[in-house]
Amino acid sequence: MEPVPAGIRLGLLGSPNSGKTTLFNALTGLRAKVGNYPGVTVERREGTAQIDGTRVEVIDLPGTYGLDAMSPDEAVVTQVLRGTAPGIAAPEGLVLTVDACSLERSLWLVAQALRLELPTCLVLTMTDELAARGGQLDLERLRAALGVPVVGVVGHRGVGLDAVRDLLRSPSSWERPVLLPPEDPAERQDWMTSVLERVVVRRPGSDRTTAAIDAVVLHPVWGSVLFATVMVFFFQLIFAWAAPAMDAIDAGVGALASASRAALGPGLLSAFVADGLIAGVGSVVIFLPQIVLVFAVLHLLEDVGYMARAAFVVDRLMGRLGLEGRAFVALLSSYACAVPGIMAARTVPSPRHRLVTILVAPLMTCSARLPVYALLIGAFVPATLAWGPLGWQGLTLLGLYVLGAVAALVAAAVLNRTVLRGESMPFILELPPYRIPPLRLWLSQVWGAASAFLRRAGTIILIASMVLWVLLSFPRMEAPAGTTESEAARLALEQSFAGRLGHAIEPAIAPLGFDWKIGVGLVASLAAREVIVATLAQVYAATEDDEVSLRDAVRADRDPRTGERVFTPATVASLLVFFVFALQCTSTLAVMRRETNSWRWPAFAFGYLLALAYGASFLTYRIVDALSS
């Protein structure tokens, strides 16, 4: 093997909104590798730039305002820069991005970064905004004052990028400061003042465009109206407008499965390809429309500057729950599906708040619960009017939504005070100027989210759905001659591992009012909650597509020993409540694993939600049973 020519490793450091990501994308294109730092939820992004044959690896460090005051999660930044992060080689140089308009603030971070004593260069971004606001900096004097190379750029237009690329090839030749900035905060502030006195020719005025837009967007009345409008639009987008694409994928997967069944004929291989492999891939791809839409809107709002404003508007409400404004969007997304919702929690800067958001997101009523609710409510709640135009069925559904939301809020407050207790960093939100985001950056962010989901969570979802297919299909048995197709399917399921599992867990779920058939459904619904409907249909030998026959079958079902109805009002209420709480979704667990970089948190979420579901279902069963007898 030929030795790979050693590349140059550079760290990219800057505060949030400093144009760091724009520069990273401009340098590395779409070849970023995304992962996590060991042990923490902080995202790790690395990319490679080829500059005239020189390989430059760029580590995009999380945005930070300073290097001294950090939470344990954030401390990974300084560990990487000092070379003390396990398994991560120290960078040979540091590229600092500083928004030209906020130099007055950012010199604080620059002073701390220079004390790392790595070869450093400073990229001054948004120099066009500085000029538009009437400001002027003397870059030559800035270079002299800091003792490091300084380049001014307009990242999204590519101005100055050639000079940056030129510089990055040889960090060892960069000018080094003769004297380091002082470490003592008071002396550091004096140093900042003296640097600013030398380099600021004219201070930028306030951003008039941003002020004019904010007069409306943050207006007490219009701001709230706009916030509600944007959120309703967002909800509609992921809840309803993603549906056609999802239906098309569903139909496509179904057609592909039928085609493969027809091509391969009956038998194990055919069943494996159609029901295991193709259905498994389908269960991954089905999430793409929502993920793409959520991230397209999320990044657009973020890059334009609205997301910070939305967080500002709603922060008071979220603050009461121990969360912050940005968690709102993630929780709202979870109403469509917890998978994009949990991914959207990336926009929450504080790792602790992000974790709380991830852990409670599965309690929001996702769309996969609706078929389950529809079956049970349709079969057992009378379709009569309760009060005015409101029917009992609609009120029941509303009640389930409210129960989930209230549970999420209570769980967030409790988690904040117990499991995730500890000194939190203060809520900090910078309102960036409004900006028109570069299309390329936007597209690359959406692509990054989708491809990360496919690579990291997709494989786990695929494996999980194959395992469930095995549980539901083996051991295989021949149906006795003369049985109908649906009867044969029922027998096959009863004999399968899943069927036996259903019987095995019956003693555990009997206190909730569930029999083994519901047990099989619960096991199968781990693939996705709505699968319980298809599984129950199979258990009752009802035809899957015929909702009425399943409804009648569950209504008529009686216990063979006691002759009593299986689905009593208490059992139905208990099952509905169980579905409100339980984390019956391997995709959610997979994406939690991906986002938190450990099995610890998905295991914790599964455990606490199962305990909650069990307790609440038990109580519901007892109470409704007592009331109805």
Add this chain to the structure above:
Amino acid sequence: MSDIPLSQLPVGGAGLVVRVEAPGPIGGRLADLGFLPGTPVSCLRRAPLGDPRVYELRGTQICLRSQQAVQIRVRVDG
């Protein structure tokens, strides 16, 4: 001249940071954001629900909850 907590600075009002009284890492983070002695700061607006508020300082706009703003003393005229 009088010293008040930043949280009591009225919308549209301006002052100079005197000191940050927040302990440990929170005080450090506020310093990172530019809340350093002598820094001019003004209150731009408050959220529709009253909290948090937006402050302008060192060329940036920062939102703080009153919980943090109360730990920053500012000097105002009058």
